[in-house]
Amino acid sequence: METDVLKSRFSNVQLELLQLFTEDVPSDELLVIKDILTSYRFRRATEAANKVAAEKGWTAEDYEKMLHSHQRTPYPASNK
Helix, strand or coil, rough: CHHHHHHHHCCCHHHHHHHHCCCCCCCHHHHHHHHHHHHHHHHHHHHHHHHHHHHCCCCCHHHHHHHHHHCCCCCCCCCC
């Protein structure tokens, strides 16, 4: 029952990390682990963005246009 509660509150990655790190680690090692996990997430996000760009055929010129465009969602004027 307790395992079911944990599974409903944590993702499979979180559960795996909890099992791997049942003891405290020194602060310097914690920073290394955070850096590894952050690098992994950044790499995955970059890969996903590159995949979308390739599928849409975006070029450096397209990115430059997007950078300077103003495609904001229009909101109705509020009555203040």
